[in-house]
Amino acid sequence: MNKDLADSTNTLHGARKTRANDEPVTPAVTVATSFFTHPDSIGFSASDLTDDSPFFYTRWGNPTIDLLERRLALLQKGEAAVAFASGMAAASALLFWKLKAGDHLILSNVCYAGVAELAHETLRKFGVEVTTVDASDPQNIARAITPKTQLVHLETPGNPILRLADISAIAEIAHKHGVEVSVDATIASPIGLKPLTLGADYEIHSLTKYVCGHGDALGGVVIGKKESIGAIRKDSLIHLGAALHPLAAWLILRGLETLSPRMLLHESNARRVAEFLEKHPRVDKVYWPGLPSHPQYELARRQMKNFSGLLAFTVKKDGESLARQLADRLKVISYAVSLGKTMSLLFRVPTEDILRTSFHMNDRDADAYRKWAGDGVFRLSVGLEDADDLIADLDQALK
Numbered sequence: 001m002n003k004d005l006a007d008s009t010n011t012l013h014g015a016r017k018t019r020a021n022d023e024p025v026t027p028a029v030t031v032a033t034s035f036f037t038h039p040d041s042i043g044f045s046a047s048d049l050t051d052d053s054p055f056f057y058t059r060w061g062n063p064t065i066d067l068l069e070r071r072l073a074l075l076q077k078g079e080a081a082v083a084f085a086s087g088m089a090a091a092s093a094l095l096f097w098k099l100k101a102g103d104h105l106i107l108s109n110v111c112y113a114g115v116a117e118l119a120h121e122t123l124r125k126f127g128v129e130v131t132t133v134d135a136s137d138p139q140n141i142a143r144a145i146t147p148k149t150q151l152v153h154l155e156t157p158g159n160p161i162l163r164l165a166d167i168s169a170i171a172e173i174a175h176k177h178g179v180e181v182s183v184d185a186t187i188a189s190p191i192g193l194k195p196l197t198l199g200a201d202y203e204i205h206s207l208t209k210y211v212c213g214h215g216d217a218l219g220g221v222v223i224g225k226k227e228s229i230g231a232i233r234k235d236s237l238i239h240l241g242a243a244l245h246p247l248a249a250w251l252i253l254r255g256l257e258t259l260s261p262r263m264l265l266h267e268s269n270a271r272r273v274a275e276f277l278e279k280h281p282r283v284d285k286v287y288w289p290g291l292p293s294h295p296q297y298e299l300a301r302r303q304m305k306n307f308s309g310l311l312a313f314t315v316k317k318d319g320e321s322l323a324r325q326l327a328d329r330l331k332v333i334s335y336a337v338s339l340g341k342t343m344s345l346l347f348r349v350p351t352e353d354i355l356r357t358s359f360h361m362n363d364r365d366a367d368a369y370r371k372w373a374g375d376g377v378f379r380l381s382v383g384l385e386d387a388d389d390l391i392a393d394l395d396q397a398l399k
Helices: 007-013 063-075 087-098 113-125 138-144 167-176 226-240 246-257 259-278 297-303 319-329 351-359 363-373 387-398
Strands: 080-084 104-108 129-133 149-155 180-184 202-206 220-224 283-287 310-315 345-350 376-381
Touching: 007 063, 007 246, 007 259, 063 080, 063 220, 063 246, 080 087, 080 226, 087 113, 087 149, 087 180, 087 202, 087 220, 087 226, 104 113, 113 129, 113 149, 113 351, 129 138, 138 167, 149 167, 167 180, 220 226, 246 259, 259 283, 259 310, 259 387, 310 319, 319 345, 319 376, 319 387, 345 351, 351 363, 351 376
Parallel strands: 104 129, 104 149, 149 180, 180 202
Antiparallel strands: 080 220, 202 220, 283 310, 310 376, 345 376
């Protein structure tokens, strides 16, 4: 398909081969086999795998997964993509492929807890030096770079406080030192943010979230240059084995078809809910990139095409007891972890817990986090329900 087509068209038709008379309108799912037969099969080793190799073994490649990868690469202006069994598997695959003992990683000090814990605990165990910085200031990245730095990993917006990183500015700084940049853009979704067009070298998504959108499949993807993605496929997918199941790929492709209109409604609902919460007497601060009150609103307007459906808010007092009250009283919104689903989900992330278990910040950065998040943020993934119903549910539950 034409690379210049709109996102809403490419999510439906992108990377589709020339339509044959007998081609199904809905992509077929290849579920029933773990292997394929072909006279040119490459044998037992993936070392001979090329872009032109026939499908041989589903862990190495599969027609349904291949369509998902090519469609996501096209949508995000990348040369290639490789899919994994989860978003965490995708992040791990990139980090383990890119880094070795003696290398240095710069990591945004606010990011998905699983990635933070992988960096602090597992990568360091294998001899990788890790420095975490407040990536909302690009100069913090510049000061942290050393001759051993191989990768800067960002998440924007950052989970769970919706803090942003200026991808273009950071990529320019990193590239001057020969350092590559990866960006987890899960919260923004492929509709809201295209990191590769802003200078990033790698883009990561947990496909479990907005891309699938229905909460019924796990998946992850790394998108980037063809040569690098091919190497990640051989080294991290085939050798580490976190292969995406073809049925999950088919479910994610189904979700991808409605991603564009869903993100419009997620964003519209989130705006209504965020504006309601800003005026509520029990609420202290509301963080959503689309609000003029967000500290980085101008960056969000410049960098994002859609502000997504995830917001965070803090309350003036008694956050822990209010979390219990909301869990008991909410009727439309579910008190549950995760995000990006059709249904609205809310969960409180206590500040001291996440600082102790995941982020491991220095005293200065921890104080800055507390100033932003208070004693904890309520993370609200605004779904596709009627906005008036969501507001009424929050209003009665907050009383």
